[in-house]
Amino acid sequence: MAEAHGATAVSATGGTATGTRLLEVEGLTSAYGPVRALDGVTLSAEAGRITAVLGANGAGKTTLLRTISGLVRPVAGRVLLDGKDITKAPVEAMVSKGMAHVPEGRGVIAELTVDENLRVGSLFRGKVAKSEFDRIYDLFPRIAERRNNHAHTLSGGERQMLVIGRALLAQPRILLLDEPSLGLAPRIVAQIFGLLRQLVDSEGLSVLLVEQNARSALSVADVGVVLNLGRVVVTDSASALMGDEDLRHAYLGF
Amino acid sequence: MSYFVNVTLTGLTQGMIYAAFALALVLIWRSTRIVNFAQGSMAAATTFIALALVQAGWSYWLALVVALASGFVLGAIIERVIIRPVEGGNELNAVIVALGLFVALQAGIAIVFGSSFQSFPAPFGLEGFSVGDRRIALTPNGIYIIGAVIVTMLLLVALFRFTRVGLAMRASAFSQEVSRLLGVKVGGMLTLGWGLAAVVGSLAGLLIAGGGFVYPAYMDSLIVFGFVAAIIGGLDSPVGAIVGGLILGLALSYISGYAPRGSSLVTISALVILMVVLLVRPGGLFSSTTARRA
Numbered sequence: 001m002a003e004a005h006g007a008t009a010v011s012a013t014g015g016t017a018t019g020t021r022l023l024e025v026e027g028l029t030s031a032y033g034p035v036r037a038l039d040g041v042t043l044s045a046e047a048g049r050i051t052a053v054l055g056a057n058g059a060g061k062t063t064l065l066r067t068i069s070g071l072v073r074p075v076a077g078r079v080l081l082d083g084k085d086i087t088k089a090p091v092e093a094m095v096s097k098g099m100a101h102v103p104e105g106r107g108v109i110a111e112l113t114v115d116e117n118l119r120v121g122s123l124f125r126g127k128v129a130k131s132e133f134d135r136i137y138d139l140f141p142r143i144a145e146r147r148n149n150h151a152h153t154l155s156g157g158e159r160q161m162l163v164i165g166r167a168l169l170a171q172p173r174i175l176l177l178d179e180p181s182l183g184l185a186p187r188i189v190a191q192i193f194g195l196l197r198q199l200v201d202s203e204g205l206s207v208l209l210v211e212q213n214a215r216s217a218l219s220v221a222d223v224g225v226v227l228n229l230g231r232v233v234v235t236d237s238a239s240a241l242m243g244d245e246d247l248r249h250a251y252l253g254f
Numbered sequence: 255m256s257y258f259v260n261v262t263l264t265g266l267t268q269g270m271i272y273a274a275f276a277l278a279l280v281l282i283w284r285s286t287r288i289v290n291f292a293q294g295s296m297a298a299a300t301t302f303i304a305l306a307l308v309q310a311g312w313s314y315w316l317a318l319v320v321a322l323a324s325g326f327v328l329g330a331i332i333e334r335v336i337i338r339p340v341e342g343g344n345e346l347n348a349v350i351v352a353l354g355l356f357v358a359l360q361a362g363i364a365i366v367f368g369s370s371f372q373s374f375p376a377p378f379g380l381e382g383f384s385v386g387d388r389r390i391a392l393t394p395n396g397i398y399i400i401g402a403v404i405v406t407m408l409l410l411v412a413l414f415r416f417t418r419v420g421l422a423m424r425a426s427a428f429s430q431e432v433s434r435l436l437g438v439k440v441g442g443m444l445t446l447g448w449g450l451a452a453v454v455g456s457l458a459g460l461l462i463a464g465g466g467f468v469y470p471a472y473m474d475s476l477i478v479f480g481f482v483a484a485i486i487g488g489l490d491s492p493v494g495a496i497v498g499g500l501i502l503g504l505a506l507s508y509i510s511g512y513a514p515r516g517s518s519l520v521t522i523s524a525l526v527i528l529m530v531v532l533l534v535r536p537g538g539l540f541s542s543t544t545a546r547r548a
């Protein structure tokens with residue numbers, strides 16, 4: 001693993017070696033009334049890797065992330081973080097356990113400024129050194145220029161940078177991202193995914209990336225999990241999934 | 255000319271109280287999307303606590319502090335026990351619960367403190383200052399009212415702007431789910447928000463009671479004016495609540511001072527002003543709906 005940047009590292013890997021299972025989901029089943037959005041999903045995200053969960057609209061990707069972070073309570077199954085059962089942990093406690101969830105639609109707090117958004121993300125840690133904020137602004141110079149603007153004035157790409165930066169301020173071990181590419185220009189998507197790759201490779205961050213945009217996601221991910229109607233269809237390396245034309249046509253839409 | 259000055263001064267003093275009451279409503283609306291119809295009876299309850307203490311020989315100031323503190327506790331308990339189960343659910347449920355609380359508290363006050371009129375002390379004089387050989391409508395107690403509301407508002411601004419807990423409260427008010435994902439204990443922030451709102455509402459109740467009479471329903475007219483002020487301001491905006499309160503206080507004072515038989519027109523005028531504002535700007539003067547939708 002590459003050397004961390006001392007006190008200003010964006011992720012605390014907690015010494016978990018690359019390749020070990022950091023987040024495990026076992027037989028997870030979630031329902032909205034009679035609708036089973038997740039039906040016995042089992043998958044894992046390894047430390048120091050990008051795991052992409054792919055699937056069409058309605059496949060259950062958002063429900064998966066929401067169940068992992070406790071916003072939706074499962075009817076069956078377990079969620080383990082570093083071997084510890086967190087299925088019943090309160091939503092508010094997830095981030096201090098090392099899991100940062102950037103929700104679908106990005107989740108900027110529109111009424112707060114860029115800087116305030118970042119500060120909310122660091123509140124749970126108590127006092128956080130200014131250098132950590134500077135580090136986030138260095139990663140995303142575009143939001144640095146707008147730090148005193150209200151978040152509702154940001155473009156889609158800037159919002160995505162803000163919420164990823166805000167999640168990084170929590171020093172997560174694993175980052176859950178729900179469709180970060182949605183509505184963004186390909187150039188911005190490439191830039192954001194490139195940065196994720198860099199953080200994963202150089203600082204041991206782990207990412208569980210949920211995407212409908214399978215082509216972009218597989219180009220950055222190590223492992224892909226294909227979800228269809230709430231069930232896992234296949235799990236394989238990203239390159240193998242890229243090479244499987246039948247599967248791509250059937251489930252990934254490209 | 256001096257008549258105009260007097261009417262204006264009266265309007266400003268009243269407006270400050272409406273502003274405080276409106277601010278209490280806005281604080282709760284912003285964080286829990288509930289219009290707190292019980293705000294008036296909550297304030298009445300704490301005013302009666304202050305009155306009981308004063309009648310037992312306590313100083314006004316000590317009674318004020320205890321009353322505000324009990325307002326905080328009352329607001330926090332009400333949120334935690336009564337409001338929490340209906341938060342985020344059907345809006346009608348919240349309205350019914352708030353109205354039920356309004357009735358229950360008012361009845362409770364009558365049972366505990368009786369329903370007769372009782373005079374409530376003012377800490378400062380109620381005679382207008384003399385300017386030359388004239389007396390103006392600004393009284394020492396009026397200055398106290400204006401000062402108390404301004405100080406309270408500055409404290410709230412400082413809390414929301416400069417403190418960590420203030421930032422957590424704002425984040426929770428704007429986006430509960432995102433705040434929870436960021437590790438903010440949203441439930442605690444809502445309890446705190448209700449507590450603070452109840453303190454501000456109680457202050458309005460104590461100020462308007464000073465030098466007058468109190469009875470279990472004495473806040474009813476202030477409830478109407480406070481609502482109108484809050485809605486004029488946009489219900490979402492603390493600044494709007496203050497401006498709305500001052501506008502309403504002045505407008506009502508001019509109407510009762512200049513219109514023939516004006517004082518009998520005050521309540522109806524408040525509602526007319528409300529209708530006019532809502533026709534021109536349906537979201538209120540300071541509505542931030544565009545920001546919220548973004």
Ligand SMILES: Nc1ncnc2c1ncn2[C@@H]1O[C@H](COP(=O)(O)OP(=O)(O)O)[C@@H](O)[C@H]1O
Binds near residue numbers: 036037058061063
């Ligand atoms: N809040 C909800 N209430 C009822 N059904 C829902 C809700 N959210 C999602 N669903 C349903 O659950 C299924 C999975 O949705 P979702 O997890 O949002 O999928 P994805 O993120 O992959 O598009 C869909 O059939 C969707 O209609």
Ligand SMILES: [Mg+2]
Binds near residue numbers: 061062063104179
């Ligand atoms: Mg989704």
